Amino acid sequence: MKNKKTNHEVAKGIRKRVFEHCIKNNGGYLSQACSAAEQLAWLYNDILNLGDSTQPMIPEEFSGVPSKDNQNYITGAGYNGPFESSYDRLIIAPAHYALVAYATLIEVGRMAPEALDMFNKDGSSVEMIGAEHSPGMEVHNGTLGVGLSTGAGLAMGRKIKKETGEVCVFMSDGELQEGQVWEALQTCVHHKIDNLWAIVDVNEQQVNGAMKDVMDIGDIANKIESFGAIVTEIDGHNFDELSKAKKINHKDKPLIILAKTSPYQGMKYLKTRFPKLHYVRFKSEEERMNMNNEISTELGISPIEY
Amino acid sequence: MEIVNKPYAKAFEDFAKDKKEILCISADLDSSCEIDGFRDRYPHKFISMGMAEQNMMSFSGGLGLAGFRPFIHSFGVFTYRRPYDQLVASIAYPRRKARIMGFLPGITTPGGMTHQAIEDISVMRTLPNMTVLETGDATEVESICEVADSIDGPVYCRMLRGSVPRLFETPLQIGKLRTLSEGKDILVFTSGICTEEAIRARSALKKFGIAIKHIHVSTLKPINEELFLSLISEAKSGIISMENHLVNGGLGSIVSDIISKYGIGKKLIKLGLQDTYAHGGSKGYLSRYYNLDALALIKSIENLTNTKTNIQEVDLNEARIEDVHSLSKAEAL
Numbered sequence: 004m005k006n007k008k009t010n011h012e013v014a015k016g017i018r019k020r021v022f023e024h025c026i027k028n029n030g031g032y033l034s035q036a037c038s039a040a041e042q043l044a045w046l047y048n049d050i051l052n053l054g055d056s057t058q059p060m061i062p063e064e065f066s067g068v069p070s071k072d073n074q075n076y077i078t079g080a081g082y083n084g085p086f087e088s089s090y091d092r093l094i095i096a097p098a099h100y101a102l103v104a105y106a107t108l109i110e111v112g113r114m115a116p117e118a119l120d121m122f123n124k125d126g127s128s129v130e131m132i133g134a135e136h137s138p139g140m141e142v143h144n145g146t147l148g149v150g151l152s153t154g155a156g157l158a159m160g161r162k163i164k165k166e167t168g169e170v171c172v173f174m175s176d177g178e179l180q181e182g183q184v185w186e187a188l189q190t191c192v193h194h195k196i197d198n199l200w201a202i203v204d205v206n207e208q209q210v211n212g213a214m215k216d217v218m219d220i221g222d223i224a225n226k227i228e229s230f231g232a233i234v235t236e237i238d239g240h241n242f243d244e245l246s247k248a249k250k251i252n253h254k255d256k257p258l259i260i261l262a263k264t265s266p267y268q269g270m271k272y273l274k275t276r277f278p279k280l281h282y283v284r285f286k287s288e289e290e291r292m293n294m295n296n297e298i299s300t301e302l303g304i305s306p307i308e309y
Numbered sequence: 310m311e312i313v314n315k316p317y318a319k320a321f322e323d324f325a326k327d328k329k330e331i332l333c334i335s336a337d338l339d340s341s342c343e344i345d346g347f348r349d350r351y352p353h354k355f356i357s358m359g360m361a362e363q364n365m366m367s368f369s370g371g372l373g374l375a376g377f378r379p380f381i382h383s384f385g386v387f388t389y390r391r392p393y394d395q396l397v398a399s400i401a402y403p404r405r406k407a408r409i410m411g412f413l414p415g416i417t418t419p420g421g422m423t424h425q426a427i428e429d430i431s432v433m434r435t436l437p438n439m440t441v442l443e444t445g446d447a448t449e450v451e452s453i454c455e456v457a458d459s460i461d462g463p464v465y466c467r468m469l470r471g472s473v474p475r476l477f478e479t480p481l482q483i484g485k486l487r488t489l490s491e492g493k494d495i496l497v498f499t500s501g502i503c504t505e506e507a508i509r510a511r512s513a514l515k516k517f518g519i520a521i522k523h524i525h526v527s528t529l530k531p532i533n534e535e536l537f538l539s540l541i542s543e544a545k546s547g548i549i550s551m552e553n554h555l556v557n558g559g560l561g562s563i564v565s566d567i568i569s570k571y572g573i574g575k576k577l578i579k580l581g582l583q584d585t586y587a588h589g590g591s592k593g594y595l596s597r598y599y600n601l602d603a604l605a606l607i608k609s610i611e612n613l614t615n616t617k618t619n620i621q622e623v624d625l626n627e628a629r630i631e632d633v634h635s636l637s638k639a640e641a642l
Contacts, residue, residue, distance in 0.1 A: 069404045070438060071462065078403075135403060142370065143398045149367040153399060156371020159356070163332075164375065183395070186364035194356070 010242045013044035013110045018269050019302055020106035024119055026295050026307040030284030034273060036103045038206035038264035041240045042173065043100075043107040046202070049242070050249055051091045051171060054084030056108075060115040062138050065128045069135075079128070080141040082113050088166035092157060094141055096150025097175040097204075099281075101133035101140070108139050148181030150174060151201060155191050155257075158199035172201040176261075177209040180218050185230065191257040192231035200249070200258040204239065206266045212278035224261055232257045239264035272297035311475040313447035317410075317468060318343035324454035325380065326351055331458070332372060334358055334381045336365050342382035342412050343470055362392040369407050370399030378406040378458060384418075385411025385426030385467060389433065401436045404462040408454075414443070414467040414501055415553035415582070416599065421589035426467075427582055431558020433465040434530045441530040442483070443467035445476065445504040449527055452480030459483070467501060474505055477525075484533045486540075492520025495610055496544035500526045500560050502592070503551040503580075503601065509625045510603035510610075517618045519610060526560055537567045547576040547613035551606055556581040578609045 008016070021036035047053070058081040067073040080086070083093050095104050102122060108114035118138065121127040133140040144150045154172035161168060178184060191199060203223075211217045220226075227234040233253040237244040239262025248260045266280045267273035272294060276283060285291035299306045321344060325331045333355045339345040348355045358365040362383065369379040381388065388411050389396055400407045411426060418424045433441045440460050444450045450469055457464045460483070477487065489504070490511055499507045504525045511523055524540060541548060541564065548568075550561040561579030568575060582599055596602040603625050611617055 068437075069402060071404075142374065143402055146394050146398050148363075149370075149395055149398055152364045152367030152395070153371040153374070155364075156368035157374045158371070159368075160372045160375025160377050163377075183363040183367070186359075186361035187368070190358065190361065190364055190368060193359070 010044045013048045014040040016110040017106045023307050027309045032102045033283040034266040034280035035100045037268045038266050039204045045245045047111045054090045056113040057081035078135045079138045082138045090168045092170050094154045094172045096144050098133035098145040104139045147178040148183040151187040158196050170199045174203045176205040188230045195255040202260040206264045208266050208280050210281045234259045236261040270298045312472045315343050316447040316450040320451040322347045332379045334379045336383040363395045366392040366395035367399040373405030380408045382410045384413045385429045400463050401438050404438045407463045408457040409465045412468045416595035419589040422586045440464040443501045447473040447475040448477040449481040487525040489523040492522045495521045496548045497523045499551045501553045506603045510606045513620050549578045551580040
């Protein structure tokens, strides 16, 4: 199913789907689609070596949390392909990007478009904050900062077992405020975990607003480099730069790609909401209408009916 | 009494050395958790995590995802206070087969508040999917690796280290209660290091005609309610629980829950830390200070039976020696 569409087409489709969903539902994680569309499109459509999905196109309903009485529990990992030694694994660390990730699964043919109608509906596994059983999610990452550690442990385990598949962690820059991320980085460097790489959506936004106002984390490239990892900063909306970054030799070290992005890329009108971009809920019917008209024009689609 | 030196060191090495899926994880406390020998002899199975427990928990979750069963070593307190969020998200929720070996339970360390795990059982018991075990002697320490590794999910083990007395001859078994003495007057539940203290008290009490039924508990979750229920129903003058832990959320609460659930009108005295932090000191001093020793148990029994024994510490020391010879008999019950 690889490369039926171009990366550009997938990224455009992600923005359209997330936009449509947000207009219809009077809000959502819209800016994350703007900043991360190219990265997720590139990961699923291009760079990751994933097997075919093992899960149904229409996700199963929520069937209970893991427990000794629920032995049939399955995670959303199957949407990223089977657990076979040669395939890569993808950990989506900021589970708040779930809507964007679901849209990506649809665009690359791993999930049906109707699945998005199940988003945040009672009894659905397509949860608002990606849960372990949500499509494309392999573990619980709703608590920010645990993703890189999990990826590191998984990667070290795969190394010990001599599996060839790599582990990729999709991260956000906001979670770099959590100390655990730096604990994970020092561990990756210390143990030479080089079958792990991460791509960080550097959109400089967090819940309260712009990161520099909430908690400035400074020069993250410099920080990561001084921790001993291989780091590169690129334009996160440019596929050529993304692919070039992945080719960097990082023997004995983890590779961290800092993807500099704009939280209103492809939806310039969203800038009117700056710096409150984490979750866009329309303040008035007028704002919703204006957003609908302005952004649909930029996306080259008809205004969404709702 | 036989005192075993570092029972975990040998037991873990023997158990883990040839098992491919077991990895030894340490947070900078190798010799303190008696795994320094294993580290030196099996470096390929040992992963140093440094002082970074949050990462250690999620990292171990990742190892679990890769099919490994990590044995995580640290002081108990460091495995849940700082990395609680990671413990839940990366270990407990996904039912990773992580075996958490928590040393320095309760007042067994002069390290004070920061080193004493006094609410670990309470915290771990309330986590869905978690199994909780506690060792009370060298035999239980020696047998815990196999028991812990048989569990389909995460398990927290309260571990003893250093010079550990041997009280039992049979290995720890999940869900089983050990009956150490028979008696109809008072029912005493003990766990961990409190069991040895209760044995001291028991022999001295015998002279006064007070017979106690003494039960040692090493599985704190899951609980076999029926076993507890039948014992509690038969207790004549009351029940005492004695634990090296806060009285809330541990053994005392387990007994109390069963009493209330089944509507049993029996009095329960919960010995343990009474909603207080402890400070640093020797085990003997702290046991006396916080009413966790044999004398404290005797006072509680006097209270329940409305008698006065005048038993002194000196009587107990003699009792201890006597009891060593009867241990095997107690176990054979």
